[in-house]
Amino acid sequence: MAPSPAAPRAAADLQAIFDEAQVEGFLHARDIDTGREVALRADAPVIVASLRKIPIALAYARLAAAGWLDRAARHTITAVNREGGGIGTDSCLHDVTISNRDLAFFMLSMSDNAATDKLMEILGADHVRALAAELGCPRIPVGRYRDLWDPVWEELDIDPGGDIDAQLEKVSEERIRGLTMLDPTRSASSTPREITSLLTAIWRDEAGPAEACAEVRDLMSRQLSAHRLIAGFDDKVKVAAKNGSLWGVLNEAGVVEYPDGGRYAVAVFLRTPALGGRNPAADAAIARAARAAVDHLRRTPADTTPEETTCP
Incomplete structure (x- = not known):
């Protein structure tokens, strides 16, 4: 099926959000009930950090x-x-x-x-x-x-066994960036699409007994952090999510549920120019990109067959 008329705009909007924050972004969003998708490098390997x-x-x-x-x-x-x-x-x-x-x-x-x-x-x-x-x-x-x-x-x-922080201060940024742990092609990893597939299975009670899936959904809804994906949606929208961070890596994935019944699994992974510390621009980019992807899915006609909008 040909991309919807809004697809090029969605691609441009997502890339612009990441460019403005000066980060490399990877995103996959999926309408849990129709299968429609929005993707930006969704099949590239990414470091999941605490999403594991x-x-x-x-x-x-x-x-x-x-x-x-x-x-x-x-x-x-x-x-x-x-x-x-x-x-x-x-x-x-x-x-x-x-x-x-x-x-x-x-x-x-x-x-x-x-x-x-x-x-x-x-x-x-x-x-x-x-x-x-x-x-x-x-x-x-x-x-x-x-x-x-x-x-x-x-x-x-x-x-x-020693003072790890003191020892890390003497390690160059280049050596840290070169770590096997931070290279998804050499270490354990996943992809944005795999993570939204996992979330979709949990929300559709297909990842195990309904009781187990419901418990995971409840636990994810209790995340205390609200400055990334959750910040992109108002209080009327329910968000259950899990974030993750490592040197130069900021992530969040979760499910967004609207009062009208719409349910959307979203996974956003960032590689940042700074190894650590606070990065409000990157955090905001996760929220803005998630919202833009979900908005695109909600604008897509409900009677269309599943499609993927792939951003370059």
Whole structure:
């Protein structure tokens, strides 16, 4: 089918948003109920960062829904799980005892890395990896954070038992940008299209039992961060999302639900010129691009067959 008359404008609008923010953008948006799509480099490999926590949450919810995992069972997060300098239990000075459900809640609501590692211990990396592959994300990074970061410290000649921040100050930006972890062609990765496919399956109750999918949707709706994708929509629009950040990487993916029943899965991935720190322009670009993509899908006639608007 030929692109809709609005397709060239959508392409230009999305590229202009990323150009203005001086970032490289990758985007895929999908109407969950019709299959219509808007895409910008949607099949390029991208670093997912903390978006990897979505399949971890789904693995937990599926086991809980099947009765194989007690949501109320309690576990203790210790120094073995904590990296320090993060948020949630990752920044606690003392051991924290918490339920399986609340590990998943902390993991998605505030991106708590220590809670993620404890949940990974409970679920098992092989189980989560198999689930990710089953749902179309075979290369998404799976494992404890320490297992994922140990190769980074080795590559940068950093002693993980010492003051990591002090050692990083002596590492050049060029060496950091050259890390295997930050190259999606050499490390675990996904694509914007794979991530929206995963979200679509969760919202259509096709990623597992309806009870499990509903729990993941609820947990994602509790994310505390609201300065990226969520900022593109007013209070009448429900947004459930998960963000992610690494050196030079800012991401967010989620589902936008309108009062009229329209549901749209959106994944936006950015590569930024700055390695870290605050980047309001990039955060705003995620919100603006998500809104522009959803607006285009909502303007597309409902009786058309699914199509993809591919931006150059």
